[in-house]
Amino acid sequence: xxxxxxxxxxxxxxxxxxxxxxxxxxxxxxxxxxxxxxxxxxxxxxxxxxxxxxxxxxxxxxxxxxxxxxxxxxxxxxxxxxxxxxxxxxxxxxxxxxxxxxxx
Numbered sequence: 089x090x091x092x093x094x095x096x097x098x099x100x101x102x103x104x105x106x107x108x109x110x111x112x113x114x115x116x117x118x119x120x121x122x123x124x125x126x127x128x129x130x131x132x133x134x135x136x137x138x139x140x141x142x143x144x145x146x147x148x149x150x151x152x153x154x155x156x157x158x159x160x161x162x163x164x165x166x167x168x169x170x171x172x173x174x175x176x177x178x179x180x181x182x183x184x185x186x187x188x189x190x191x192x
Contacts, residue, residue, distance in 0.1 A: 114137075114138050115135050115136060115137045115138065116135065116136045116138075117133065117134070117135040118133075118134055119131050119132065119133050119134070120132050120134055122152075122171050124171075124172060124173055125172060126173075128173075130152050130153070131152065131153075132150055132151070132152045132171060133149075133150070133151040133152070134148070134149070134150055134168075135148070135149040135151075136148055136149075137149075145167065146165060147163065147164070147165055148163070148164060148165075148166065148167060148168055148182075149161065149162070149163045150162040150163075150168055150171065150180065152171070154176075154178075155176075160178055162178075162180050164180075164182060165184065166182035166183055166184045167182055167183045168180050168181070168182045169181055169182060169183065
Protein backbone atom coordinates (compact mmCIF):
# COMPACT_ATOMS: atom_id res chain seq x y z
CA UNK A 89 0.00 0.00 0.00
CA UNK A 90 2.85 2.39 0.85
CA UNK A 91 4.43 1.73 -2.54
CA UNK A 92 1.20 2.59 -4.35
CA UNK A 93 0.88 5.85 -2.40
CA UNK A 94 4.49 6.76 -3.17
CA UNK A 95 3.97 6.06 -6.87
CA UNK A 96 0.79 8.13 -6.88
CA UNK A 97 2.57 11.03 -5.15
CA UNK A 98 5.39 10.91 -7.75
CA UNK A 99 2.87 10.82 -10.58
CA UNK A 100 1.07 13.91 -9.22
CA UNK A 101 4.41 15.70 -8.90
CA UNK A 102 5.29 14.90 -12.52
CA UNK A 103 1.89 16.14 -13.68
CA UNK A 104 2.51 19.41 -11.84
CA UNK A 105 5.83 19.90 -13.62
CA UNK A 106 4.29 18.97 -16.98
CA UNK A 107 1.51 21.51 -16.47
CA UNK A 108 4.10 24.25 -16.02
CA UNK A 109 6.00 23.22 -19.15
CA UNK A 110 3.24 23.24 -21.76
CA UNK A 111 3.07 26.00 -24.39
CA UNK A 112 0.53 28.77 -23.89
CA UNK A 113 -2.29 29.59 -26.26
CA UNK A 114 -4.04 32.66 -24.92
CA UNK A 115 -4.22 34.82 -21.84
CA UNK A 116 -6.76 36.80 -19.85
CA UNK A 117 -5.75 40.05 -18.15
CA UNK A 118 -7.57 42.25 -15.64
CA UNK A 119 -6.92 44.59 -12.69
CA UNK A 120 -8.12 43.87 -9.15
CA UNK A 121 -8.19 46.07 -6.07
CA UNK A 122 -6.60 44.13 -3.22
CA UNK A 123 -7.16 45.17 0.39
CA UNK A 124 -4.15 44.47 2.61
CA UNK A 125 -4.40 43.62 6.31
CA UNK A 126 -3.28 47.16 7.26
CA UNK A 127 -6.25 48.60 5.35
CA UNK A 128 -4.36 49.85 2.30
CA UNK A 129 -5.82 49.05 -1.12
CA UNK A 130 -3.47 48.38 -4.04
CA UNK A 131 -4.18 47.70 -7.71
CA UNK A 132 -2.90 44.32 -8.89
CA UNK A 133 -2.77 43.41 -12.57
CA UNK A 134 -3.51 39.71 -12.99
CA UNK A 135 -2.90 37.59 -16.05
CA UNK A 136 -3.79 33.94 -16.58
CA UNK A 137 -2.27 31.93 -19.40
CA UNK A 138 -4.24 29.01 -20.81
CA UNK A 139 -2.59 25.88 -22.19
CA UNK A 140 -2.84 24.76 -25.82
CA UNK A 141 -3.40 21.09 -25.16
CA UNK A 142 -5.52 21.42 -22.04
CA UNK A 143 -7.74 24.52 -21.76
CA UNK A 144 -6.86 25.14 -18.10
CA UNK A 145 -4.98 28.00 -16.44
CA UNK A 146 -1.36 26.92 -16.53
CA UNK A 147 0.48 30.07 -15.48
CA UNK A 148 -0.41 33.13 -13.44
CA UNK A 149 1.20 36.55 -13.23
CA UNK A 150 0.66 39.30 -10.66
CA UNK A 151 2.05 42.82 -11.17
CA UNK A 152 1.81 45.64 -8.64
CA UNK A 153 3.84 48.63 -7.47
CA UNK A 154 5.67 48.84 -4.17
CA UNK A 155 5.67 51.97 -1.98
CA UNK A 156 8.59 53.42 -4.03
CA UNK A 157 6.63 53.00 -7.28
CA UNK A 158 8.81 50.09 -8.47
CA UNK A 159 6.90 47.31 -10.28
CA UNK A 160 6.88 43.91 -8.59
CA UNK A 161 6.13 40.84 -10.71
CA UNK A 162 5.20 37.38 -9.40
CA UNK A 163 4.87 34.50 -11.85
CA UNK A 164 4.07 30.85 -11.17
CA UNK A 165 2.13 27.77 -12.22
CA UNK A 166 0.39 28.05 -8.85
CA UNK A 167 -3.02 29.75 -8.52
CA UNK A 168 -2.71 32.89 -6.32
CA UNK A 169 -5.32 33.29 -3.60
CA UNK A 170 -3.87 36.00 -1.33
CA UNK A 171 -1.31 38.82 -1.42
CA UNK A 172 0.12 40.48 1.68
CA UNK A 173 2.84 43.00 2.44
CA UNK A 174 4.54 42.72 5.83
CA UNK A 175 7.35 45.12 6.81
CA UNK A 176 8.27 45.72 3.17
CA UNK A 177 8.27 42.01 2.19
CA UNK A 178 5.71 40.71 -0.29
CA UNK A 179 4.01 37.35 0.17
CA UNK A 180 1.75 35.46 -2.24
CA UNK A 181 -0.22 32.45 -0.99
CA UNK A 182 -1.10 30.10 -3.83
CA UNK A 183 -2.16 26.54 -4.62
CA UNK A 184 0.04 24.49 -6.92
CA UNK A 185 -1.71 22.63 -9.79
CA UNK A 186 -2.68 19.00 -9.18
CA UNK A 187 -1.92 19.22 -5.47
CA UNK A 188 -3.83 20.04 -2.32
CA UNK A 189 -0.92 21.65 -0.46
CA UNK A 190 -0.40 25.42 -0.48
CA UNK A 191 2.72 26.82 -2.17
CA UNK A 192 4.34 29.89 -0.62
